[in-house]
Amino acid sequence: MPSFGWLITLSVVVLLGSLIYQNPEPLIASITNTLAYKVFQQIFEETHCYVTVRTNSADLPHAECFSVANGKFRRVFLDETSYDLIKERRKGHVIPGLWDGHGHLSQFGESLDSVDLFDAQSMDEVKKRLVEYKAGHEEAGTSEQWLRGIGWDQANFKGKWPVAKDLEIDAHFKDLYVMLDRVDVHCIWVSEKVSSLLPKPLPQVPGGEIPAKGVFCDNAMDIVMAYYPKPNNARRTKWIQDAMFELNKHGIVGMHDAGVFLSEQKLYKELSASDSWTVRVYGMSECDTRNTFCPDDVEKVHTANGMLHMQSVKLFADGALGSWGSAMIEPYSDKKSSSGTLLVNATKLSKITHDWAHAGYQVNIHAIGDLANRIAIDAFEEALKTLCPGSTLRECQAKHRFRIEHAQIIHPDDQRRMNELGIIPSIQPTHATSDMPYAETRLGKRRTEEEAYRMRSLLPLKPVFGSDFPVEPVNPFEGIYAAVTRRSPKTGLGPKGEKKGWYESETVTLEDALDGFTVNPAYAAFLEGKAGVIESGAYADWIVLDEPLETLDIESLRSIQVKETWVGGRLVYKRAGPMEAPW
Numbered sequence: 001m002p003s004f005g006w007l008i009t010l011s012v013v014v015l016l017g018s019l020i021y022q023n024p025e026p027l028i029a030s031i032t033n034t035l036a037y038k039v040f041q042q043i044f045e046e047t048h049c050y051v052t053v054r055t056n057s058a059d060l061p062h063a064e065c066f067s068v069a070n071g072k073f074r075r076v077f078l079d080e081t082s083y084d085l086i087k088e089r090r091k092g093h094v095i096p097g098l099w100d101g102h103g104h105l106s107q108f109g110e111s112l113d114s115v116d117l118f119d120a121q122s123m124d125e126v127k128k129r130l131v132e133y134k135a136g137h138e139e140a141g142t143s144e145q146w147l148r149g150i151g152w153d154q155a156n157f158k159g160k161w162p163v164a165k166d167l168e169i170d171a172h173f174k175d176l177y178v179m180l181d182r183v184d185v186h187c188i189w190v191s192e193k194v195s196s197l198l199p200k201p202l203p204q205v206p207g208g209e210i211p212a213k214g215v216f217c218d219n220a221m222d223i224v225m226a227y228y229p230k231p232n233n234a235r236r237t238k239w240i241q242d243a244m245f246e247l248n249k250h251g252i253v254g255m256h257d258a259g260v261f262l263s264e265q266k267l268y269k270e271l272s273a274s275d276s277w278t279v280r281v282y283g284m285s286e287c288d289t290r291n292t293f294c295p296d297d298v299e300k301v302h303t304a305n306g307m308l309h310m311q312s313v314k315l316f317a318d319g320a321l322g323s324w325g326s327a328m329i330e331p332y333s334d335k336k337s338s339s340g341t342l343l344v345n346a347t348k349l350s351k352i353t354h355d356w357a358h359a360g361y362q363v364n365i366h367a368i369g370d371l372a373n374r375i376a377i378d379a380f381e382e383a384l385k386t387l388c389p390g391s392t393l394r395e396c397q398a399k400h401r402f403r404i405e406h407a408q409i410i411h412p413d414d415q416r417r418m419n420e421l422g423i424i425p426s427i428q429p430t431h432a433t434s435d436m437p438y439a440e441t442r443l444g445k446r447r448t449e450e451e452a453y454r455m456r457s458l459l460p461l462k463p464v465f466g467s468d469f470p471v472e473p474v475n476p477f478e479g480i481y482a483a484v485t486r487r488s489p490k491t492g493l494g495p496k497g498e499k500k501g502w503y504e505s506e507t508v509t510l511e512d513a514l515d516g517f518t519v520n521p522a523y524a525a526f527l528e529g530k531a532g533v534i535e536s537g538a539y540a541d542w543i544v545l546d547e548p549l550e551t552l553d554i555e556s557l558r559s560i561q562v563k564e565t566w567v568g569g570r571l572v573y574k575r576a577g578p579m580e581a582p583w
C-alpha cells in the first residue's frame with residue numbers, strides 16, 4: 001500500500017511556505033506563540049558550535065559546542081562529531097555572559113536621557129553642554145519634566161562647589177527646572193527654580209550636607225527629591241529598555257541593581273515577563289526611607305523565566321569619598337576638620353540588619369570609608385550570632401551571604417575580620433582607577449597603602465566586580481582591564497600618567513577578574529550553577545568575541561567589542577558589521 005503521509009506533509013509545508021512568503025511576520029509570530037511550538041522548543045534542543053567555548057565550569061573548561069533547550073544549556077561537548085544536530089557552526093569565541101555586580105538600571109537609562117557632564121573640565125564646559133542639550137530637547141526643564149544631567153565634579157571647578165546661580169546661563173535658562181547629579185551621584189546641584197520650591201529655611205537633615213546654595217549631598221538630597229516630578233511608567237519603561245540595549249551591547253547579560261525603589265518593583269515585575277527585558281536583574285530593595293525596615297512593602301521575587309530575582313536589601317552606612325562624605329576612623333588628610341559622616345549610627349545599622357536578615361533577606365550595605373566598613377562588619381557579625389544556632393559564624397555567612405557594596409577603604413584589622421567571616425566585598429575596579437589621582441591626597445600614604453581599594457587582598461572572599469553604572473561606564477572590559485592593570489582604561493596609564501599601575505600589588509589575574517564578572521556575582525546572588533557559567537542546567541547566556549580572551553593582549557581589552565550577546569538562548573545583540581557577501 002502506498003503511503004500518503006509524505007504527500008500530506010509536503011502539502012502542508014508548501015501551503016505554510018506560501019503563506020509565510022506572502023505575509024511572513026504575523027504568521028511566524030503566531031506559530032512561535034503556539035503552545036505546540038513552545039513544547040517543541042522544550043523537547044528539541046538547538047545546538048551551537050564556535051571555534052572555542054570557555055565555560056567557567058570545572059567539568060569541561062574548554063569546549064566547542066553546546067545545546068540549548070527552554071532557555072537553558074542542556075549539554076556542553078567538545079566538538080560536533082559528538083553530536084549530529086548542529087544548527088549552525090558560527091565564527092567566534094564564546095565566554096559566559098557577563099554580570100555587573102553593582103549598577104543602577106533605571107538611573108542608567110535616565111542618564112542616557114540626560115546631559116552628559118562626565119569629564120567636563122570647567123564650569124564653561126558644563127554650561128556649553130547644557131545649552132547644547134537644551135537646544136535639542138525643547139521639552140526638558142519644565143516643572144513636570146526637569147532637565148537632568150550627570151557627571152559634574154567640583155574638582156573641575158577649581159575645587160569650588162557650584163551654586164544655583166551658576167545655572168542661570170542665559171535669560172532662557174533662568175526659568176528652567178534643572179537637577180544635575182555629581183559624578184558619584186551622592187550630591188545634586190539644582191537651579192534657582194527648583195530651589196524656590198523648597199521649604200525655607202532648609203531643614204537640617206542628619207547624614208546630609210548642603211555645601212553650597214543649590215547643592216545637596218547624601219541624605220539632604222531627600223529635601224529636593226520630595227519635589228521631583230516622578231517620571232511616569234512609559235518614560236521609566238523606555239529608560240529600562242534603552243539601558244538594557246546598552247548593557248547587552250557590552251556583553252552584559254545580568255546585573256545586580258543596587259537599589260530598587262518600591263515604586264519600581266511593580267514595573268520590574270511586569271516588564272520582566274516581556275521579550276524586551278533582555279538583562280537578568282538581581283534587585284536589592286530599598287525602602288522609601290533609607291535605612292529602615294519595611295518588610296510589608298517589599299517581596300521576594302523569582303520569576304519563572306529567571307529574568308528577575310529579588311531577595312536582598314540595600315542599606316547605606318556612609319556617602320562617597322569625592323565629596324568627603326565617606327565615614328573615616330581618622331580625619332581626612334586634606335581636610336583635617338572632618339572624618340566624613342555616617343548616615344546611620346552603629347546601633348541602628350545593627351538593628352535594621354538583624355531585622356532584615358531574620359525576615360530572610362540578604363543584607364547589602366554601602367560602605368566606603370573605613371569607619372563605615374567597620375560598623376557594617378559589626379552589624380553582620382551581630383546578626384550572624386543570632387541567625388544560625390549551632391553553626392559557626394562562617395557557615396552562617398555562607399547561607400546568608402551578606403555583602404559590602406564598594407568595600408573601598410578597610411582597616412587592616414577589619415580586612416582580617418572580613419576574611420574570617422567570609423563577608424562578600426562588592427568592588428568596582430574602575431572606581432579605583434577613577435579615584436587614584438586624588439585618593440592619596442585625601443587618605444594619606446599609610447591608609448592608601450594598607451586600606452584603600454583592595455582587590456588581590458580580598459580574593460579569598462570571591463569579590464563581586466561591577467561598575468556602579470551610571471557612575472562609571474558600563475563596559476565590563478574596562479573593569480577587567482582596571483582590575484588586571486590598576487591603570488586607567490581611558491588612557492592606559494597610572495595616576496600620574498606613568499606606565500606603571502597604581503599599587504600594582506593589588507592587581508588580579510585575568511582569570512580572577514573574569515570570575516569577578518561571572519561566577520562571583522552569581523554566587524553573591526544565590527545563582528551559582530545558573531549564571532556566569534556554561535554548563536548543563538545554567539541559563540543559556542553567552543557572548544561571542546572575535547578573539548579568545550586568553551590570548552588577547554591586555555591593552556586590547558580597552559577597545560574590545562562584543563560580537564554577539566545571547567540571553568536565555570535568544571540573540572539580543574549583534575554588532576553591526578560590514579555587509580557580508582551572500583556568496
Ligand SMILES: *[C@@H]1O[C@H](CO)[C@@H](O)[C@H](O)[C@H]1NC(C)=O
Pocket residue numbers: 345347348
Ligand atoms: C542612633 O540613632 C537612633 C535613631 O536614629 C537614635 O534613636 C539613637 O539614640 C542613636 N544611638 C546612639 C548611640 O547615638
Ligand SMILES: [Zn+2]
Pocket residue numbers: 102103104258468
Ligand atoms: Zn551604587
